[in-house]
Amino acid sequence: MLQLETFLPYRINVLAKRVSKELARRYQDQFGISIPEWRVIAILGREQPLSSNDIVERSQMDKAKVSRAVARLVETGFLARAVHQQDQRLLRLSFTPAGRDLYERIAPLALEWERQLLDCLAPAEREELTRLLDRLDARLDRMAEE
Template sequence: MRPAASVDLQAEETEDFRLAGFLPYRLSVTTNRVSRVFAARYTREFGISIPEWRVMAVLGERAPISSNEACDATAMDKAKVSRALATLLHRGFVKKAPHPDDQRLLRLSLTAKGRKVYAAIVPRARQLEAELMSGLTASERGQLDRLLDKLQARVVDLEG
């Protein structure tokens, strides 16, 4: 049985909790909404999902990489990356090749068709970013970048 003081303290801590003000929730909601706005700009034309775009973006920037590296770079779970890769491979946007040092691993990269789609989407991504950032001053943009870097570093510390 829990002491009454413990129950009172717990009730006091939860009484003023507001999800709308909870930082992880706010970051998640903002990220999801931005992703949906961006997806609306490329999904109709290219028929790719948000996870598929994220994998393509990482491959466009860093290829060749393994699926594990794609998971790390996108911060998506293995199942979601695996499904995205399966679709991208099936549609001919991604190709796989054996790893030169470890035959158990595959190296993934964009095909010519995938690079063409990537090249078409990147300007849309930059445009959306510019639209989002247009509501901030140059100083605020710099501050936002610094704060996000600090939060990301802190999350890495907490994961470790």
């Protein structure tokens, strides 16, 4: 019989939702942004300019969710849209100065929150967790190809 409490996909989903809810509360309270908006900002903090499709691919978020997040970030002045030089149909997204400032304020807080969450694990356990997550991710890639 399927026991949800021990079924890995269920446990991972519940844990991910709990993490997102806690982060959403902090980001909403402190910065007035949602988790999808933060994910867009975090992705652009690593690489820009990008299209909305690039962000969908990197985040694994629903296209509509990314579209709403991008629209709000443009509306609030954190992102700018520019037409792609080679393909006029594509819009490239990048930070405005206010968006860069927001990223630079949130990123250290996100890293500190992650440190606090993982603080219950010994350094070797954190390394093992990373290795295990990487192995599961690679296994999903192989299963998708089969």
